[in-house]
Amino acid sequence: MTDVDASHRQRRIHEVFAALFVSGSFVTGMTIVLFWALCTVLGRHLVPYDPLADDILNALAPPSAEHWFGTDQLGRDIFSRVIVGSRDILTVAPLATILATGVGTVLGLLTGYFRGVVDDVVSRFNEAMMAMPSVIVALLAIVALGTSETTVIIVIGLSFAPVIARTVRSTVLAERELDYIAAAKLRHENSMHIMFVEILPNILPPILVEFTVRLGYAIFAVATLSFIGFGLQPPSPDWGLSISTNYSMISGGYWWAVVFDALAIASLVIGINLVADGLQGALND
Amino acid sequence: MTKPTLSLDRLSVGYRSGEREHAVVRDVSLQIAPGEAYGLVGESGCGKSTVALTVVRYLPRNGKITGGSVNLDGADVMQLGPEALRSLRAKKVSMVYQDPGKALNPSLKVGRQLAEVFEVMGVPPAEREPRAVEMLKKVRIADPDSVMQRYPHQLSGGMQQRVAIAMALANDPTMLILDEPTTGLDVTVEAEVLDLVADLRNEIGASILFISHNLAVVAKMCDRVGVLYAGMLVEEGPARDIFGSPSHPYTVALLRCMPHAGQTKTHGLLESIPGFLPPPGAQLSGCPFVKRCPLADGRCRAEIPELQDCGGRLVRCHYPDRAANLPPSIEAGDVLPKPPSEAAQILRVSNLSKTYGQGNHAIRVVTDVSLSLQAGETLGLVGESGSGKTTLARMLLGLVPPDPGGSIELDGRPLAGSLERRREDEVKAVQIVFQNPDSALNRSHSVARIIGRALRRLGGFRGTDLAKRLDNLVEAVRLSPRHLTLRPRQLSGGLKQRVAIARSFAGDPRVVVCDEPTSALDVSVQAAILNLLTELQAARAVSYVFISHDLGVVRYLSDRIAVLYLGRVMEMGPSERVFGGPNHPYTEALLSAVPSIGGTQTNRIRLTGESPSAANPPPGCVFQSRCPRKIGGICEVSEPPVTEAEPGHFIRCHISAKDLMRIQLQNKGGASTRRSVQSAPSVATLS
Numbered sequence: 001m002t003d004v005d006a007s008h009r010q011r012r013i014h015e016v017f018a019a020l021f022v023s024g025s026f027v028t029g030m031t032i033v034l035f036w037a038l039c040t041v042l043g044r045h046l047v048p049y050d051p052l053a054d055d056i057l058n059a060l061a062p063p064s065a066e067h068w069f070g071t072d073q074l075g076r077d078i079f080s081r082v083i084v085g086s087r088d089i090l091t092v093a094p095l096a097t098i099l100a101t102g103v104g105t106v107l108g109l110l111t112g113y114f115r116g117v118v119d120d121v122v123s124r125f126n127e128a129m130m131a132m133p134s135v136i137v138a139l140l141a142i143v144a145l146g147t148s149e150t151t152v153i154i155v156i157g158l159s160f161a162p163v164i165a166r167t168v169r170s171t172v173l174a175e176r177e178l179d180y181i182a183a184a185k186l187r188h189e190n191s192m193h194i195m196f197v198e199i200l201p202n203i204l205p206p207i208l209v210e211f212t213v214r215l216g217y218a219i220f221a222v223a224t225l226s227f228i229g230f231g232l233q234p235p236s237p238d239w240g241l242s243i244s245t246n247y248s249m250i251s252g253g254y255w256w257a258v259v260f261d262a263l264a265i266a267s268l269v270i271g272i273n274l275v276a277d278g279l280q281g282a283l284n285d
Numbered sequence: 286m287t288k289p290t291l292s293l294d295r296l297s298v299g300y301r302s303g304e305r306e307h308a309v310v311r312d313v314s315l316q317i318a319p320g321e322a323y324g325l326v327g328e329s330g331c332g333k334s335t336v337a338l339t340v341v342r343y344l345p346r347n348g349k350i351t352g353g354s355v356n357l358d359g360a361d362v363m364q365l366g367p368e369a370l371r372s373l374r375a376k377k378v379s380m381v382y383q384d385p386g387k388a389l390n391p392s393l394k395v396g397r398q399l400a401e402v403f404e405v406m407g408v409p410p411a412e413r414e415p416r417a418v419e420m421l422k423k424v425r426i427a428d429p430d431s432v433m434q435r436y437p438h439q440l441s442g443g444m445q446q447r448v449a450i451a452m453a454l455a456n457d458p459t460m461l462i463l464d465e466p467t468t469g470l471d472v473t474v475e476a477e478v479l480d481l482v483a484d485l486r487n488e489i490g491a492s493i494l495f496i497s498h499n500l501a502v503v504a505k506m507c508d509r510v511g512v513l514y515a516g517m518l519v520e521e522g523p524a525r526d527i528f529g530s531p532s533h534p535y536t537v538a539l540l541r542c543m544p545h546a547g548q549t550k551t552h553g554l555l556e557s558i559p560g561f562l563p564p565p566g567a568q569l570s571g572c573p574f575v576k577r578c579p580l581a582d583g584r585c586r587a588e589i590p591e592l593q594d595c596g597g598r599l600v601r602c603h604y605p606d607r608a609a610n611l612p613p614s615i616e617a618g619d620v621l622p623k624p625p626s627e628a629a630q631i632l633r634v635s636n637l638s639k640t641y642g643q644g645n646h647a648i649r650v651v652t653d654v655s656l657s658l659q660a661g662e663t664l665g666l667v668g669e670s671g672s673g674k675t676t677l678a679r680m681l682l683g684l685v686p687p688d689p690g691g692s693i694e695l696d697g698r699p700l701a702g703s704l705e706r707r708r709e710d711e712v713k714a715v716q717i718v719f720q721n722p723d724s725a726l727n728r729s730h731s732v733a734r735i736i737g738r739a740l741r742r743l744g745g746f747r748g749t750d751l752a753k754r755l756d757n758l759v760e761a762v763r764l765s766p767r768h769l770t771l772r773p774r775q776l777s778g779g780l781k782q783r784v785a786i787a788r789s790f791a792g793d794p795r796v797v798v799c800d801e802p803t804s805a806l807d808v809s810v811q812a813a814i815l816n817l818l819t820e821l822q823a824a825r826a827v828s829y830v831f832i833s834h835d836l837g838v839v840r841y842l843s844d845r846i847a848v849l850y851l852g853r854v855m856e857m858g859p860s861e862r863v864f865g866g867p868n869h870p871y872t873e874a875l876l877s878a879v880p881s882i883g884g885t886q887t888n889r890i891r892l893t894g895e896s897p898s899a900a901n902p903p904p905g906c907v908f909q910s911r912c913p914r915k916i917g918g919i920c921e922v923s924e925p926p927v928t929e930a931e932p933g934h935f936i937r938c939h940i941s942a943k944d945l946m947r948i949q950l951q952n953k954g955g956a957s958t959r960r961s962v963q964s965a966p967s968v969a970t971l972s
Binding site: 178179180182183185186187188189198201202 | 704721727788
């Protein structure tokens with residue numbers, strides 16, 4: 001029974017993949033994301049210079065054959081820093097999103113399935129959370145807890161959870177009206193079984209899409225926190241942090257110190273959103 | 286023959302899916318003369334709706350006409366440019382769809398939507414509204430001005446469909462396409478809409494293409510009928526001939542699947558058509574029906590038969606003269622035992638009510654229902670939508686707690702109102718087969734898991750015991766072991782319902798509630814499911830509460846019947862008494878609304894007025910606002926008493942049973958004719 005279950009699952013996965021690979025947006029997005037993922041894993045071995053090595057004599061050199069993206073105010077090679085800079089953000093943001101999805105899914109299942117008082121209390125709290133800009137909430141929490149990667153993950157994860165909880169709740173509300181839930185109650189199944197064994201597998205597709213969309217936002221949030229100095233700390237070559245240290249140079253005409261990091265953030269966020277878009281299309285077939 | 290309004294010539298349509306093109310309509314040729322009503326019948330997936338969409342070139346994006354031509358009122362539809370096509374759709378052809386609730390725009394008032402049709406036709410603004418009112422009058426809407434001001438959701442299903450018909454007729458079409466116009470409507474509303482269409486046929490000159498899976502409706506409405514099977518026209522001819530003496534084995538088999546008037550389970554099992562429709566796009570090397578046809582031989586497998594003329598009708602069969610002797614799919618004389626008349630009472634319901642909401646907003650959907658169920662017996666619950674059948678069923682199951690005051694007893698012991706407070710053995714004793722298996726089966730679980738879980742929880746089986754029980758149960762519902770690994774979406778509707786039935790029988794229940802278990806299924810599949818339920822009942826002595834709006838089906842399966850109206854039991858008694866009369870006036874109206882293939886129309890009882898809402902039931906007798914037999918003031922003031930017309934047959938009416946009998950016999954033009962009409966077909970099919 002398990003073997004055949006697996007073979008069926010494979011067939012379904014095969015179908016979804018077939019649909020994904022005809023979708024232009026998914027292929028484009030995945031190419032961008034995989035490129036940055038590769039940089040995260042192998043970055044240090046791919047780059048021409050040590051991203052942390054300074055060369056004061058060569059500071060703020062414009063892009064050239066030697067330094068493709070130019071150098072920053074300490075003379076560090078910007079191309080090397082951009083390639084390697086994906087590492088921290090691509091660790092912190094996905095972990096934060098996984099946390100958010102986990103917490104959000106559980107909250108969404110509880111509120112959507114039980115409704116009543118649980119729903120009222122949790123949903124009002126969620127709405128209050130969502131009413132505040134998540135960066136501000138994160139900022140307050142970081143100030144209180146102190147800066148560290150773990151804090152950033154927890155803070156962003158928890159501040160994104162309400163949005164995911166809301167999406168999950170709405171799908172659970174539709175799902176719980178279906179007759180297979182009544183059939184489960186007529187077997188005296190407990191609520192845990194109904195929520196996690198009966199309902200959860202059926203709402204995975206929207207959760208996956210929501211995860212991808214939130215991942216894009218999380219990247220943005222991590223970059224923003226780094227930019228205002230509450231995220232990743234120097235000497236990390238993180239993009240947000242680099243923009244933050246170099247943005248005052250723009251007025252002096254040293255645009256390359258900022259533009260490439262900004263483009264990197266933009267490309268990663270766009271890539272992830274394209275993946276989300278493609279997933280949504282393929283899973284809704 | 287005069288020039289036909291619509292003519293399809295060797296039309297073929299395919300849908301693209303991935304790399305492949307699946308043929309859905311194959312080589313269909315037909316003509317509809319001016320003013321003629323042509324019925325297209327067939328089971329789901331045989332291409333009926335695709336034909337309709339092709340006529341107006343409304344195919345979905347992946348649909349493609351792969352051959353043939355469509356000629357509508359002199360214009361070759363395939364060759365029209367966008368402007369000409371638009372004008373054809375605006376002026377010459379109209380469509381009425383299945384679900385009027387979806388076909389009407391929910392955010393526009395009826396008046397505005399109707400005026401829009403005239404706008405498209407180029408009628409000056411000042412004339413649009415009066416013409417819209419005129420259209421509503423034409424579809425027999427008594428109060429057109431107020432309907433104009435309402436939104437679609439404020440109208441009942443029947444009214445909505447009238448409005449949709451009014452919109453379709455507004456452009457005075459030469460071709461009117463009705464795609465399952467009454468599917469999903471209650472019988473009395475269906476009868477009302479069909480009457481309207483029949484009346485309008487005399488007033489409008491339009492040709493009608495009437496698409497339906499309901500053979501009786503088509504028999505009633507159409508002059509000529511075409512039977513589609515796997516996208517092919519397999520038989521075509523005058524309606525009377527097709528239904529009276531079908532010549533294609535498929536048509537013969539299909540007609541035999543329907544429970545004939547008066548047929549009950551004690552007469553034996555229903556005929557069904559074994560096997561499946563060839564999937565769309567299947568490569569046919571022979572007759573499309575060959576795998577399911579008991580007459581098939583080598584020639585049928587090797588050669589696709591041509592449509593041949595057999596005395597005024599066309600038949601696509603190599604041996605049209607043999608169809609009449611089609612061997613039955615079941616053994617004759619396979620008679621099932623009748624439940625003992627003095628069996629123990631299993632379930633007893635007393636004074637059960639259910640109220641939703643509170644105070645001024647309280648809606649009482651079930652009022653003071655008392656009934657009982659014996660071992661091995663089937664109790665049919667009949668009534669239109671909103672009559673409280675489903676709520677009553679859910680109270681029996683414990684899914685909806687009843688109002689305080691009522692009681693449910695199982696084997697003489699009181700049963701808690703809510704499921705959580707019922708004991709394990711009480712829970713497994715009362716189970717249900719839901720109407721829609723897509724909703725009732727968890728789509729991410731395999732069949733083995735769905736049935737296995739029920740066996741584990743309800744039957745308490747584990748390990749090898751469980752595996753053995755699973756095999757037994759799967760066999761009992763006629764599934765094959767290869768289905769076990771599949772997900773519900775990989776199964777056909779009939780197979781899904783078998784899975785649901787297997788699940789409900791996992792814990793050897795005493796009572797199974799069947800909530801319209803066959804209403805989503807085709808006729809041939811319905812017969813097989815009804816047979817399965819009958820066999821399981823005979824083998825396991827289970828009792829059924831069988832809910833259905835299809836009176837033929839209820840009659841076939843039920844030993845006793847309760848008729849509900851606005852949450853109240855209006856009549857209850859042994860099945861043959863409820864169908865034979867005397868009847869409550871509401872039952873009488875329900876019975877006379879059912880179209881029958883025999884085509885003998887007794888005097889129809891027409892229900893006037895809207896079905897009242899449960900939030901605001903009429904005073905006195907709840908049926909008085911629509912009752913054709915209302916006797917006067919007493920009906921409006923006092924709730925009628927329940928009288929016992931015959932032993933075990935109860936009627937809630939101010940008119941005495943004797944008087945009801947007299948009135949009803951007069952209306953039918955004598956009991957003898959009615960009884961002979963009813964028994965004739967059953968004798969013919971069972972001998």
